[in-house]
Amino acid sequence: MVVGYLYLPKDNPNKPLGEDAHFMHELYQTIGVAYGVAGWALKGVNVGIYTRELMKNSFIGTYDEAMKGHVSPKRVLEEAYKNTNSKGQSTICIITLNSVKSTMVTANVGDSGLLLIRKGKIIYKSPIQQRGFGCPYQLGNCNANNxxxxxxxxxxxxxxxxxxxxxxxxxxxxxxxxxxxxxRRAINEKLKAEELASQIGNIALYNSFDRFADTPYARASEGRHKGGKIDDITVIVAYIQ
Structure with missing residues (x-):
């Protein structure tokens, strides 16, 4: 698994690191992303601290799981959740490559997620977990999911x-x-994983600032929102070789 990424925090001088976080453990072929639920800002909480602690603990949990024989994303998620003490709530998606079985195992909570792409065609997209528009499932230590x-x-x-x-x-x-x-263009041009992640992330960024763009968020809102959604953007690309 060869990995590249791009992280684009939205412009907020009070939170220069943004509220997304991620980890990549290439030795144990495991990656994850987390998105901090922004509502906590109304309570004066920087939820980015929670997501970064959650991802740090996921990285540690990946190593601990690998020492037991193989990495289980669900158990990594459970350990990270148990050991994260900062205030906040977050969506999370963790995936690991099992080279022995030639499978990718995932654990996902909320509306972060993954795509499986073969020959330029998306053949799987993880379903969104949400109670309603703008209300995804989320882990947290205060009135949230587990x-x-x-x-x-x-x-x-x-x-x-x-x-x-x-x-x-x-x-x-x-x-x-x-x-x-x-x-498809990236395959033809033999782009590296990091270059593909950069292209995807930057187009998502461009669309997010377009007040009239037709976007997945605008469509899902059923008329309640127009254009893109300004937000932190994290993209991780993994080539399986």
Whole structure:
């Protein structure tokens, strides 16, 4: 698994690191993303501290799981949740490559998620977990969900497939058809994983500032919102070789 990423925090001088976080453990072929639920800002809480602690603990949990024999994203998520003490709530998606079984195992809570792409075509997209528009499932230590709600999936993989993991800042601002077109060009041009992540993230950013753009977020709002959604954007691309 060869990995590249792009993180674009939205412009906020009070939170220069943004509210997204991610980790990549290439040795144990595990990656994850988390998106801090912004409502906590109304309570004076920087939820980015929570997401970064959650991802740090996920990285540690990946190592601990690997020492037991193999990495289980659900158990990594459970351990990270248990050991994260900062205030806040977050969506989270963790995936790991099981090279022995040639499968990708995932655990997902909320509206961050992943795409499996083969030959420039999206063949799987993780479903959104939400109670309603703008209300995703979320982990947290105050009136939030716990890891029992995590959706688990095991997908068969083969050489030359691409996994793309992103927070809602990516998924809300770029259509699957746009992603497929960019990926096909990237394959033809033999772009590195980091270069593909950069292209996806920057187009999502461009769309997010367009007040009249047709975006997944605008469509999902059923008329309540027009254009893109300004947000932190995280994109991780993994080439399976």
């Amino acid at each position: 890891p029992s709600v995590a959706q688990e999936m095991e997908l068969n993989v083969e050489k030359d497939v691409i996994f793309m993991v992103g927070t809602d800042g990516m998924l809300d601002n770029i259509f699957e058809s746009e992603i497929e077109e960019i990926v």
